[in-house]
Amino acid sequence: MRPLLPYPARLAAFVSVLLAACSSAPPATTPLAQSGPLKVHPGLLGQPVPPELQTPEGSTVARVTAPGTETAGATPAAAMKLDAAGLRTQRSIYFDLDSAEVKGEFNPALQAHAQHLAGHPKARVRIEGNADERGSADYNKRLGQKRAEAVKQSLVGQGAPEKQVRVVSLGESKPKLKGHDEESWAENRRADVVYEKEE
Numbered sequence: 001m002r003p004l005l006p007y008p009a010r011l012a013a014f015v016s017v018l019l020a021a022c023s024s025a026p027p028a029t030t031p032l033a034q035s036g037p038l039k040v041h042p043g044l045l046g047q048p049v050p051p052e053l054q055t056p057e058g059s060t061v062a063r064v065t066a067p068g069t070e071t072a073g074a075t076p077a078a079a080m081k082l083d084a085a086g087l088r089t090q091r092s093i094y095f096d097l098d099s100a101e102v103k104g105e106f107n108p109a110l111q112a113h114a115q116h117l118a119g120h121p122k123a124r125v126r127i128e129g130n131a132d133e134r135g136s137a138d139y140n141k142r143l144g145q146k147r148a149e150a151v152k153q154s155l156v157g158q159g160a161p162e163k164q165v166r167v168v169s170l171g172e173s174k175p176k177l178k179g180h181d182e183e184s185w186a187e188n189r190r191a192d193v194v195y196e197k198e199e
Contacts, residue, residue: 087112092176093151095189097132100146102154110151113193114158117165122199127151128192129169132185137171144169144191151191 090109093102102110117123129148131140148167156162177184 088116091193092190093147093193094186095147095191097185097189098143100143100150102150107154107158110154111158114155114160117155117160120199121161121164122197123195124164124166124197125155126194126196127155127165127167128174128194129167129171130174130188130190130192131172132188133172133175133180134185135172141169141171144171147189147191151193 087109090106090112093106093110095101095103113125117125127148129144129146129151131143131147133140135143145167148169152162152165152167155165172188175184175188176190177187
């Protein structure tokens with residue numbers, strides 16, 4: 001058995017190997033880059049969809065192609081449909097400060113959820129009302145309940161069977177963002193559509 005080097009010698013050998021590994025040239029890779037601002041389909045942000053992104057049937061298509069692969073007149077392979085199923089992926093409804101009024105920009109997503117529930121009698125959703133950290137715990141609990149009820153009424157008003165929708169208030173107890181600034185508060189003023197059973 002070989003005798004071990006003293007600790008300082010082992011440490012020096014380790015550091016020299018480590019420095020040699022770090023100083024070697026990195027492997028050649030293709031850098032990932034995107035020119036210009038990131039483009040997001042307005043329907044995903046709850047905004048009105050311009051006519052040029054709408055199909056004749058009323059559903060919308062966001063055309064996404066890799067830079068340099070656009071072909072005139074070709075349908076992109078990575079097209080993303082924003083039909084009822086696509087809109088159902090929007091599960092958070094956001095509110096203004098101290099408000100439980102559902103904004104019109106969320107109606108398409110809520111209509112998609114309502115249609116899904118109406119067409120799938122075994123599906124069940126729980127609407128979780130939330131509030132930001134400002135205000136007392138009791139006030140935030142009541143506000144979360146009002147927000148959840150408002151979303152439920154919107155779903156029922158658009159055709160969802162009432163027995164498939166239940167509400168719960170979480171108040172300020174489950175923030176999405178834990179900061180103490182306007183960005184965090186805006187993210188936490190919401191009601192989430194949670195599918196307990198999806199058929």
